Structure formats: structure tokens, C-alpha cells
Amino acid sequence: MTSYRAEGTGPPLVLLHGLQVGQELFNQLRLHLESAFTVITYDQRDRGNTRFEPSAYTTDDLADDLALLLEALGLSRAHVLGASFGGMVAQAFALRHADLLDGLVLGATSQAPFRPERVAAPVAELLRALENGNEEHARALLARMAPAATSTSADSGAPRSPDRNEGLIRRFAAARSFDTRGHLGDITAETLVVHGRHDAVVPVVDALSMAGEVPRAEVLVLAGCGHTWENERPARAAAAITCFLADAR
Incomplete structure (x- = not known):
């Protein structure tokens, strides 16, 4: 059972939360997106009110979960935004389910696992x-x-x-088993890479390296914020995301 929330008007935009939080991560950002999109958030496995049988899984499995959620909601395609660990899942989704993806937004994320x-x-x-x-x-x-x-x-x-x-x-x-280095050249969706200039968890250089590998990627570096850009600069980020995705279908 997957716990989800869908609100707003417009093309579907799915937001993928980070490692240790749930869909509440986007409570601020969604307010600035709902006038342009039907914003869908959900709790991934082992977060919030979503319930799966306990077992090991990978980011590929979480990407497949998203594909099944879209099918259950009757959606043939959607924009996808992933933040931090959610950005890893979003990368996996873009590589495994390109036929379901319109625009892609990767926020405060990396191609490689978190490094000690x-x-x-x-x-x-x-x-x-x-x-x-x-x-x-x-x-x-x-x-x-x-x-x-x-x-x-x-x-x-x-x-x-x-x-x-x-x-x-x-x-x-x-997270430890994730690594898309050398594979992101296969992403066909128009992609926006969003990063906080002062992100202490994922360095900006990681974002630039990732964007350099995605064929149709643009980069937005947000001044005055760090890893949690979606809550530090929600209005600014939402405005840029809205403009970008308007041309991404």
C-alpha cells in the first residue's frame, strides 16, 4: 500500500523525497507548484504510511514502484522531480522507464552513493x-x-x-548500491539540475559533473541555500522549475 497525495491543476508532476524523510519534505514547495501542475507526492518504501513486506531493495526497485504508482493513477506520463536520495530514484526511473517520463528535475543529488x-x-x-x-x-x-x-x-x-x-x-x-556514473548519457528527457550553492552534503561539483553527462541538461544553482533548497528557496525554485517544465514535454 502506497500513501500518496495529489493536488493542483495541470500536467502531473511527481516529487520524490529524500532518504530519511517522507513526502512532507515538499509541504512548502508544493504550494508554489500546484497552480501549474497536479502535484503528486508519496511515501517511498519504509517511510511514512506506505506499507510493503519487509525485504531488501534497490533504487531500481523504488523506480519500479513509481512506475506502478503512475499506472495505478491512470497516468501514461509525468514530470518527475527527485531531491537528494529521491534524485537517485529519479535517475533510475529515467533510465528504466523513459517512456513514462516527460521532464526531469534532479535536486541536490549525485550519480554515486553517499561517501563516508x-x-x-x-x-x-x-x-x-x-x-x-x-x-x-x-x-x-x-x-x-x-x-x-x-x-x-x-x-x-x-x-x-x-x-x-x-x-x-x-x-x-x-543508497550504498546506487551508481549511475557512465550511464546518464542514456537519459533522453530534458533535465534540470537544481543545487544549493552552499550544499555541504552533495558538493556543487557533483551536480555539474552529473549535468555534464546528461545530454539535454541545464543547471540552476540557487544562492543562499544548501542541501534543503526546496524549503530554503521554495518560491524561487518553483518558478524556475515551472518555466523549465513548460517546454519539457
């Missing part, structure tokens, strides 16, 4: 544990990093899902 040298020490240790196949150590690290994931709900006192930490482990593992 670029993230905080606890996250780097978690990534190294997953890379080495030490899932038991990864679970212990995540339990220390995010104890609230296994605590009780402040509203009801009921336990949160016992699978929350396991779900994050699966999402981190999917």
Missing part, C-alpha cells in the same frame, strides 16, 4: 558497516543515532512501528 568522508562521523560509520556487510553493527549504530524511531508515540502512547530502524537500514543499503 562527506557525512557526519556516526553516519559514516553506519555506511561503512553496511558496505562491509556488518548489518548487526549498523543496526546498533542506528539505534543510538535515532532512538525515537523505536520509542512510543507522544500522541497516543502506542509503540511506533518496530520496523522503523530496520526500514532505515534498508534505505541506507539501497
Whole structure:
């Protein structure tokens, strides 16, 4: 069961959220897009209210989930915007389901997995544990990093899902297996690469390298913001995205 939300008027635009958040990431950005698009957000596997049988998966599987969602909604094509980890899923979707894609927007993302040298020490240790196949150590690290994931709900006192930490482990593992370097030349959609000038998670050079490989890519670097550009500059970003996608079909 996939939890989704669709609001607005116009051609469909699907927004793909990041690694540790859900569709609420786009609460601000969608307000500036709904006058031009039917904006669709949804919770990916192991996020929000979406429910799948627990199992390992890859970004390719998440891209296929999106294809199935479009089919269920009766949509033959859509624009797709992915932010951070969602941008990785969007790349996979563009490569696997080009026939379903109109315009593509890749925000604060990269062609390669998150690298330990670029993230905080606890996250780097978690990534190294997953890379080495030490899932038991990864679970212990995540339990220390995010104890609230296994605590009780402040509203009801009921336990949160016992699978929350396991779900994050699966999402981190999917990130570790991702790599589209050398493949983005096969993307046929018109593509806008959006990046915050001060992004400390994914360097701007990664965005430029990615755009250099996509045949029909343009780049928008947003001043005064970092990795969460969709919440730091939502109106500015939405205006640019709207103009770009108007010509992308």
C-alpha cells in the first residue's frame, strides 16, 4: 500500500523525497507548484504510511514502484522531480522507464552513493558497516543515532512501528548500491539540475559533473541555500522549475 497525495491543476508532476524523510519534505514547495501542475507526492518504501513486506531493495526497485504508482493513477506520463536520495530514484526511473517520463528535475543529488568522508562521523560509520556487510553493527549504530524511531508515540502512547530502524537500514543499503556514473548519457528527457550553492552534503561539483553527462541538461544553482533548497528557496525554485517544465514535454 502506497500513501500518496495529489493536488493542483495541470500536467502531473511527481516529487520524490529524500532518504530519511517522507513526502512532507515538499509541504512548502508544493504550494508554489500546484497552480501549474497536479502535484503528486508519496511515501517511498519504509517511510511514512506506505506499507510493503519487509525485504531488501534497490533504487531500481523504488523506480519500479513509481512506475506502478503512475499506472495505478491512470497516468501514461509525468514530470518527475527527485531531491537528494529521491534524485537517485529519479535517475533510475529515467533510465528504466523513459517512456513514462516527460521532464526531469534532479535536486541536490549525485550519480554515486553517499561517501563516508562527506557525512557526519556516526553516519559514516553506519555506511561503512553496511558496505562491509556488518548489518548487526549498523543496526546498533542506528539505534543510538535515532532512538525515537523505536520509542512510543507522544500522541497516543502506542509503540511506533518496530520496523522503523530496520526500514532505515534498508534505505541506507539501497543508497550504498546506487551508481549511475557512465550511464546518464542514456537519459533522453530534458533535465534540470537544481543545487544549493552552499550544499555541504552533495558538493556543487557533483551536480555539474552529473549535468555534464546528461545530454539535454541545464543547471540552476540557487544562492543562499544548501542541501534543503526546496524549503530554503521554495518560491524561487518553483518558478524556475515551472518555466523549465513548460517546454519539457
